[in-house]
Amino acid sequence: MPKVKVDGIEIEVENGTSVLQACEIAGKEIPRFCYHERLSIAGNCRMCLVEMEKSPKPVASCAMPVAEGQVIYTNTEMVKKAREGVMEFLLINHPLDCPICDQGGECDLQDQSVKYGGGTSRYELNKRSVKEKYMGPLIKTQMNRCIHCTRCIRFAEEVAGVPELGSINRGENMEITTYLEKTLDSELSANVIDLCPVGALTSKPYAFEARPWELTKTETIDVMDAVGSNIRVDTKGWEVKRILPRVNEDINEEWISDKTRYACDGLLTNRIDHPYIRKNGKLIECSWDEAFLKISEEVSKTANIGGLVGGMVDLETIFALKDFLIKISGSASIDFRQKDFYIDSSHLCNNLFNTSIAGIDESDLILLVGANPRLEATIINSRIRKNFINKKTEIFTIGDPGEQTYKIISLGDNLKVLKDIENNNSIFSEKIKTSKKPIIIIGESVLNAKQGRFVLETSKSILKKYNSLNGLNILHQSASSVGAIMLQAYTNTEEVLKNEILYLIGADEINIDTKNKFVIYQGTHGSKNAKIADVILPGAAYTEKNGLYVNLEGRVQSAFKASFPPGNAKEDWKILRALSDALNKPLKFNTIEQLRYKMFEFNPALKRVDQLPSIDVNTLGTENVEVIDSKVNYLPIDYYHSNEIAKSSKTMLECKIARQSFKKTGTEN
Amino acid sequence: MSGKHVAKNQPKTFIFSSENIKKMKEILCKYPETRKKSAVMPLLYLAQKQNEGWIPLVAIQYIADQLDVPYIKVYEVATFYTMYKLAPVGKYFVQVCTTTPCAIRGSGKIIEMCKKYISERESHLSNDEKSSWIEVECLGACVNAPMIQINEDYYEDLDADSAEKIFKSFKDDSLPKFGSQKGRKGSEPIKQRLTLLKN
Numbered sequence: 065m066p067k068v069k070v071d072g073i074e075i076e077v078e079n080g081t082s083v084l085q086a087c088e089i090a091g092k093e094i095p096r097f098c099y100h101e102r103l104s105i106a107g108n109c110r111m112c113l114v115e116m117e118k119s120p121k122p123v124a125s126c127a128m129p130v131a132e133g134q135v136i137y138t139n140t141e142m143v144k145k146a147r148e149g150v151m152e153f154l155l156i157n158h159p160l161d162c163p164i165c166d167q168g169g170e171c172d173l174q175d176q177s178v179k180y181g182g183g184t185s186r187y188e189l190n191k192r193s194v195k196e197k198y199m200g201p202l203i204k205t206q207m208n209r210c211i212h213c214t215r216c217i218r219f220a221e222e223v224a225g226v227p228e229l230g231s232i233n234r235g236e237n238m239e240i241t242t243y244l245e246k247t248l249d250s251e252l253s254a255n256v257i258d259l260c261p262v263g264a265l266t267s268k269p270y271a272f273e274a275r276p277w278e279l280t281k282t283e284t285i286d287v288m289d290a291v292g293s294n295i296r297v298d299t300k301g302w303e304v305k306r307i308l309p310r311v312n313e314d315i316n317e318e319w320i321s322d323k324t325r326y327a328c329d330g331l332l333t334n335r336i337d338h339p340y341i342r343k344n345g346k347l348i349e350c351s352w353d354e355a356f357l358k359i360s361e362e363v364s365k366t367a368n369i370g371g372l373v374g375g376m377v378d379l380e381t382i383f384a385l386k387d388f389l390i391k392i393s394g395s396a397s398i399d400f401r402q403k404d405f406y407i408d409s410s411h412l413c414n415n416l417f418n419t420s421i422a423g424i425d426e427s428d429l430i431l432l433v434g435a436n437p438r439l440e441a442t443i444i445n446s447r448i449r450k451n452f453i454n455k456k457t458e459i460f461t462i463g464d465p466g467e468q469t470y471k472i473i474s475l476g477d478n479l480k481v482l483k484d485i486e487n488n489n490s491i492f493s494e495k496i497k498t499s500k501k502p503i504i505i506i507g508e509s510v511l512n513a514k515q516g517r518f519v520l521e522t523s524k525s526i527l528k529k530y531n532s533l534n535g536l537n538i539l540h541q542s543a544s545s546v547g548a549i550m551l552q553a554y555t556n557t558e559e560v561l562k563n564e565i566l567y568l569i570g571a572d573e574i575n576i577d578t579k580n581k582f583v584i585y586q587g588t589h590g591s592k593n594a595k596i597a598d599v600i601l602p603g604a605a606y607t608e609k610n611g612l613y614v615n616l617e618g619r620v621q622s623a624f625k626a627s628f629p630p631g632n633a634k635e636d637w638k639i640l641r642a643l644s645d646a647l648n649k650p651l652k653f654n655t656i657e658q659l660r661y662k663m664f665e666f667n668p669a670l671k672r673v674d675q676l677p678s679i680d681v682n683t684l685g686t687e688n689v690e691v692i693d694s695k696v697n698y699l700p701i702d703y704y705h706s707n708e709i710a711k712s713s714k715t716m717l718e719c720k721i722a723r724q725s726f727k728k729t730g731t732e733n
Numbered sequence: 734m735s736g737k738h739v740a741k742n743q744p745k746t747f748i749f750s751s752e753n754i755k756k757m758k759e760i761l762c763k764y765p766e767t768r769k770k771s772a773v774m775p776l777l778y779l780a781q782k783q784n785e786g787w788i789p790l791v792a793i794q795y796i797a798d799q800l801d802v803p804y805i806k807v808y809e810v811a812t813f814y815t816m817y818k819l820a821p822v823g824k825y826f827v828q829v830c831t832t833t834p835c836a837i838r839g840s841g842k843i844i845e846m847c848k849k850y851i852s853e854r855e856s857h858l859s860n861d862e863k864s865s866w867i868e869v870e871c872l873g874a875c876v877n878a879p880m881i882q883i884n885e886d887y888y889e890d891l892d893a894d895s896a897e898k899i900f901k902s903f904k905d906d907s908l909p910k911f912g913s914q915k916g917r918k919g920s921e922p923i924k925q926r927l928t929l930l931k932n
Contacts (some may be wrong), residue, residue: 230805
């Protein structure tokens, strides 16, 4: 390990570290634009110049590897002059439009020119002007401001896996663009907005909405998919203005999907802000008391209540609903499955992403079974791509998931292939023999009543044979699934639907036959099932309440309240608590702490916030099951409209339209 | 000049001729299979030659497909290098050297002649669509300055008159012989050869 000296501080760093990283370790700040720790090194902004002994010129520290005995200075006159010079050149063609630039206040160029710039410019000619580029409905471009750091190009190529961005022309005429100005065909595209160190790529939906210092920032987690990406919600008053990623190396690194980022404008429209009851076939706004009165009338007729929870419901609400149902009807007829879904409840690991998201990096062989990670869990897909890029891992698939961001090798689309693998009759069996950490990712599309058991048991027995049961992964799609499984909030959806009274919390996907049924809908948006309800109770969305969620790894994470529910809407567990009072069967908790205490009593594993579950996956048993000879049928995924918030979002609709028209102009004609 | 001029009227299809497909295969042989994208520059040149001196967008896509790289990567290369043309050039494509030695020896006058006999603007086709001209940096024939390149031939030791004569000859395809227009051989002294001769 080489020893280097940075400004007189002697440090020992690992081989392959760059001088820039060594300076960081020594606690010295190095200004930079093009360097980004998660992207390849370009070395074209020249802002990170430092002085190195025995080098006649300043060196670009981001691209210079450390070597034994290097002596580096970061605060000499030469470095200062170099930085001022680079800064002056960068600013030659950068417009002085900070007052009308959306990046203002969080702009690297602004900050660094204050700290390292010379203060004046000797340039007297006209600045160049560059035509704005069209990059889809999410990214607003103002290419005059571009300093050609090429971070966006490298991101699109390396992380997003859609090498559609590039720099055309040369020298002063260099421009960043997509090929003939097409929409960026990626679910991670908006991350280039965060990466852009200047205001060249800014957020279109957030354009001119707020300045960063006016916003209240709340660190919370995302519920658009089961990944549980860490996010920061920026609010101004009641409105959620934007959502940004938060660094979490174990989950989303520092990327989030476009849906996570931009579905938030759906929180402002189509909201249920009052209770409603159905009178003469029409839904009429009413008070909470009237709504509760109506429910208690119905409950006095029959105590058969079934509960269904949707995909974005927090643990507290699920637990409160379960408690409520037990209190009212004596048994918990509850489920979270709105589609045909197989659960093996004998062991929790049967339902988890056991490898863990960070664990994908170490894998050396990946098999997708009926999974489409690109649309089902975009962040996991970026991990798989990272592995594919770094380790050239071979990725096999059973079933055709459509275009992914890496090369996939098809093993056919019949599930029977799994049995062949187990019996060493497939090319995959050869690969798995030499593999150290194989993983199998099973999608919800094949986890149905007919195929689920076969897929799960066979996958387990394949992995068990090679002593890597840790590679068993279930790719859940909704944020509430694993939590509901851990709270045992499932019985049988069909049985639940047989009840005379149905209590739906955010369950929007299922089709309900309302004949002779009384439907209570508690939720946030005027969805399909809200429209057929007899009573609507306005609930809180994920940014409007404190709550716990379990992601697909089984990791419990807490979401925090960033704004408050609109109008008369209330937090969901409070509604259930109040309703239980109205029905004279009060639930035994008054605060969220008491509710959580009871919940942790029920399942102590939920107490371990931010940690992976501590269950030994090797205790999983396997069974021999009959071979199922059937094809993989992918359940259709409407990526930009996969939940009620996204469906209400104008931005998501624009993305959907842009993507469709993009697909249409392809080569099919 | 801001960026490269990309032709508005683009052909619908492009495919290498059977002869060029053979050449393409030869070029691809020079690179390992995993590095075949390195062949992008010779292939672009091949396409330019086949398509009368300029590369249409369909050819860029065609080459990208041949090399399994995204379109933008080929487009980047084609826009970066000045010798790839993305808009039609004339049958007689005149490149006028205007770097220092040629400029001192009077390339300005040749530019004037270009404007007069070819077209007022650089990289625009002449009225009969037979020729076009551009300014270029040093073409490496400074001893015979000023000089121009027409397609693949150098015309050297020019002055306004000889340039005019050449440009006028485009009309009936009767170009004078390439090389020095003052009649000297190569770069020999223009009056009397003395170097290395015994006296």
